[in-house]
Amino acid sequence: MSYRKLDVGRIILVRVKHDSEIIKFVTELAKKNSIMTATFTAIGALKWAKLGFYDQEKHEYLESSLLAPQEIASCMGNISIKEGEPFVHAHAVLADQNGNTKAGHLLEGKVFAAEIHLTELIGEELVRKNDAVTGLSLWKI
Amino acid sequence: MSYRKLDVGRIILVRVKHDSEIIKFVTELAKKNSIMTATFTAIGALKWAKLGFYDQEKHEYLESSLLAPQEIASCMGNISIKEGEPFVHAHAVLADQNGNTKAGHLLEGKVFAAEIHLTELIGEELVRKNDAVTGLSLWKI
Amino acid sequence: MSYRKLDVGRIILVRVKHDSEIIKFVTELAKKNSIMTATFTAIGALKWAKLGFYDQEKHEYLESSLLAPQEIASCMGNISIKEGEPFVHAHAVLADQNGNTKAGHLLEGKVFAAEIHLTELIGEELVRKNDAVTGLSLWKI
Numbered sequence: 001m002s003y004r005k006l007d008v009g010r011i012i013l014v015r016v017k018h019d020s021e022i023i024k025f026v027t028e029l030a031k032k033n034s035i036m037t038a039t040f041t042a043i044g045a046l047k048w049a050k051l052g053f054y055d056q057e058k059h060e061y062l063e064s065s066l067l068a069p070q071e072i073a074s075c076m077g078n079i080s081i082k083e084g085e086p087f088v089h090a091h092a093v094l095a096d097q098n099g100n101t102k103a104g105h106l107l108e109g110k111v112f113a114a115e116i117h118l119t120e121l122i123g124e125e126l127v128r129k130n131d132a133v134t135g136l137s138l139w140k141i
Numbered sequence: 142m143s144y145r146k147l148d149v150g151r152i153i154l155v156r157v158k159h160d161s162e163i164i165k166f167v168t169e170l171a172k173k174n175s176i177m178t179a180t181f182t183a184i185g186a187l188k189w190a191k192l193g194f195y196d197q198e199k200h201e202y203l204e205s206s207l208l209a210p211q212e213i214a215s216c217m218g219n220i221s222i223k224e225g226e227p228f229v230h231a232h233a234v235l236a237d238q239n240g241n242t243k244a245g246h247l248l249e250g251k252v253f254a255a256e257i258h259l260t261e262l263i264g265e266e267l268v269r270k271n272d273a274v275t276g277l278s279l280w281k282i
Numbered sequence: 283m284s285y286r287k288l289d290v291g292r293i294i295l296v297r298v299k300h301d302s303e304i305i306k307f308v309t310e311l312a313k314k315n316s317i318m319t320a321t322f323t324a325i326g327a328l329k330w331a332k333l334g335f336y337d338q339e340k341h342e343y344l345e346s347s348l349l350a351p352q353e354i355a356s357c358m359g360n361i362s363i364k365e366g367e368p369f370v371h372a373h374a375v376l377a378d379q380n381g382n383t384k385a386g387h388l389l390e391g392k393v394f395a396a397e398i399h400l401t402e403l404i405g406e407e408l409v410r411k412n413d414a415v416t417g418l419s420l421w422k423i
Binding site for chain 1: 290292293294295296297300311323325327329351353354355356358375376377378379380381382383394395397399
């Protein structure tokens with residue numbers, strides 16, 4: 001069992017811009033500030049969202065769109081390097097006006113308001129490479 | 142894109158008192174220990190809870206009460222300053238005895254048992270101010 | 283109100299081995315590396331899972347099995363000492379191919395792919411002891 005030991009770098013709290021797309025926002029935050037490895041959480045609300053479920057047999061994502069406003073009840077993710085660039089991987093649990101939830105891989109989300117807590121991790125590069133067994137792009141450790 | 146860079150302060154693990162109200166508990170923990178900025182997570186179980194959903198058009202919270210016991214499947218939140226005092230903002234995903242979930246803004250929760258992991262963040266003050274676009278009290282960064 | 287103040291130890295990112303059981307994996311990671319106290323989060327996907335709900339009156343776990351593949355939309359947990367050994371306590375929110383969720387105490391999960399972010403916490407020992415009021419094994423702080 002091998003793992004990557006890293007050190008804490010910058011700790012960032014950020015208010016996501018109204019009407020921005022959250023995955024793009026985090027990706028740009030990383031690129032502009034040369035954050036190559038990080039973990040983050042987010043809470044807030046989205047105007048709409050697109051979630052993914054990875055079909056473990058067919059090795060492809062099923063996508064579903066939530067067109068109504070949603071609370072971001074939970075969002076956790078990480079940043080690592082894919083093809084030389086910071087790449088965001090995030091999962092979320094979203095709740096509608098009745099508190100009913102949908103969850104999965106967060107592909108896109110239009111921000112009403114969101115607060116992100118990001119912890120940069122520094123040390124040896126953490127790179128995603130294609131993994132034959134799962135068909136996913138996974139950490140090469 | 143502007144953000145607040147902070148440093149790690151105290152790291153705290155705390156067992157929440159049985160029968161306390163979780164938001165009040167975290168608020169008092171912050172006030173008694175002069176924790177003005179922090180992020181936290183919690184897992185455990187609640188006897189009952191009250192969740193909120195923010196109506197993005199009417200700019201008001203819809204509240205719903207869960208009267209039966211719930212697992213805290215996820216709870217993530219932060220502390221920042223509102224009107225000069227530490228203010229707790231938390232979202233949660235709760236699960237009933239069948240594993241079915243309700244989620245949203247955690248307004249109140251009566252604790253059966255809960256474990257909190259809180260990371261104090263130190264640096265420039267992080268203050269909430271009313272935001273005209275959303276009607277929410279958001280970070281002024 | 284008493285709490286345990288700890289310091290950050292090792293920060294670890296780890297890709298969980300395909301087909302391993304996630305709770306066993308984290309427990310072994312802790313034992314092999316002498317991690318006695320930690321918090322962690324995980325995202326990824328499971329082939330199947332077993333969730334628990336603690337009956338607050340009968341003081342026993344109700345278990346339910348999810349036999350189909352699930353996204354780990356959220357998983358948060360901690361490690362502390364129980365009977366002299368590192369003990370993993372984790373809660374999760376899982377989502378099926380339609381984005382529908384089940385959540386609770388994560389008893390077992392067969393990993394398709396998963397990424398764990400673990401923060402070791404160092405300082406005074408954090409030990410679980412049986413608590414008469416709840417029937418649970420809780421932190422003695």
